Amino acid sequence: MVTPVEEFHPQLDNARGLLLEAARHLDVHPSIIEQLGSPKESMTARLMVRMDDNTERSFTAWRCRYDDTKGPTKGGIRFHPDASLDEVETLAFRMMCKCAVMNLPFGGGKGAVRVDPRTLSRAELERLSRAYVRAFYPLMGPDRDIPAPDVNTNASVMGWMVDEYSALAGKPQPAFITGKPIALGGSLGRSDATARGGFHVVKNLEKELNLADCDKTVCIQGFGNAGQHMATFLHNDGYKIVGLSDSRGAVYCADGIDAYEAVRVKHETGMVSALAGMNGIQTMDPDDLIAADCCLLVPAALEEMINKDNAHRVKAKVILELANGPVTPKADKILEDNGVIVVPDILANAGGVTVSYFEWVQNLQMFYWELDEIHTRLKAIMDRESRAIWELAKATKTSMRTSAYIHALRRLNDAIEAGGTQGHDDSR
Structure with a gap:
């Protein structure tokens, strides 16, 4: 089910503060700040997982699609005992801004399960991973929301997830997730990106x-x-x-x-x-x-x-x-x-999502690049955006953090304005 935004959101409130500070340096309409100030949709689910001793345990899980103005939402899935909706939505907000900084055709997303993965066997971890995909299947997809590894998840977890998603879709769907094993369509250069x-x-x-x-x-x-x-x-x-x-x-x-x-x-x-x-x-x-x-x-x-x-x-x-x-x-x-x-x-740390973008593109094309090409493309983007943010910091006399958010907000603002506002009036 789709849940309302929690009233107590200290992490997300801090993130919103970065957005407001960046807006002071740009001519941005208040409605755009209002749109970017809260997530488009967040979903909470209970995952029922069979343990090795045949008992069942429940785990709370989340997926947030923060904003998809620039493209499908993109963001990792973490397994951590202290995970929360506030954390997930804040990380999705940061992903939105990170993708804008890199000028990638993605919005921001994030997911998590409240679990200590060290307490699970490998078989239990696989069942948990597959349960996550079944719970959030309607929210995710290669042209809607694309997960990736995060804290305490890795290529193996992504492999289980893409296998489960493909089974539900009835056909191979390698572009559904990034950070996969190479054998399942993963990209060279992703592990150290x-x-x-x-x-x-x-x-x-x-x-x-x-x-x-x-x-x-x-x-x-x-x-x-x-x-x-x-x-x-x-x-x-x-x-x-x-x-x-x-x-x-x-x-x-x-x-x-x-x-x-x-x-x-x-x-x-x-x-x-x-x-x-x-x-x-x-x-x-x-x-x-x-x-x-x-x-x-x-x-x-x-x-x-x-x-x-x-x-x-x-x-x-x-x-x-x-x-x-x-x-x-x-x-x-x-x-x-x-x-x-x-x-x-x-x-x-935007190198990870940048090479994830390369993986997604390769999956959609079914044509895979050599490692040297991936490294060359990554360096070009990182050099371009880091230089732009440094020069912007000097021009605006702000910190690198503020200049990075100005850089992101400018691109988000341009994308929202280019799409217009009249076609999505929910009041009609």
Whole structure:
């Protein structure tokens, strides 16, 4: 069933604030701000899943299609015990803006299931994934709403989901979902796309961000897929990884941590703290990582990790938001006052949705590109949009976050105005 927007929406309210701040710099009709201020549709469902012991458990799930002015909605599905409708709608809003920043023909969407996937067997996880598709089948589709992986979901989950959707549709539907296994129509270059896109932003703006003149030390908060790939990209380019953290601990070494060794240990043990004792690497409190001495801080974990209580401790010159919403609005103000440049998530981590767009295009054409072509196309888009946002920030004398939202809102405004308003009068 379609549910009304919850009254208590602190995360979405913060996101709306970014939209309103961007609107101050543009001539935007109030009706467009009204349209973009709330989601087009959100659906809540109860998923009944058979466990391996033949009992049944219910899981609350959501899917939000925030706005589809620029095209089908696009956004990942996360499995997390703290998932909520507020979070889903906020992430869908950010996806809308992210796609507009990259000038992709997508609107914003997002989905989630409130579950700790670590408590499920592989078979239970597959049944949960298929139940999600059955519940939200009317909302989704290759020309309506296109999911992708997110926190605690991966190519295997996407493979189960596309198989279930194709069974319901009665024909193969590879363009229904992105981030799939290569064998089911996935794209080359998708697994490292988020980090690669963020790395292109760093390199394209390296001089402007004053990274070329610093000691190129890096701390990465969150060492999942994106964090691991970012560590290796930066390591190969001469940056020194001095700090790493995950959900189970953190390590620091002023002399540097070998990124490839860190990835190997993480894969073998499941925790970066297992690096402790190797080559002078020491454990530290994960909460202290953001205060560690470094030039570049890369939050690659969850939302609101840098907030009003700890933002003043940040020593980095630049924060690259590889995660979605890792810096709160109050923290933003503290960081700006302290001279810290924040490269916002809707630019910094947009490489993932950009290569997802490439995958969708390839699926629709049934013609697949070589890896070099994907890398070339991704770099061109990331370079173009990061440069545009930097120049806009200078012209408007705003932060990179505000300039990114101005950039997105301008494109959304143009699309809404181009479509007109008279053809969708629901009062008639």
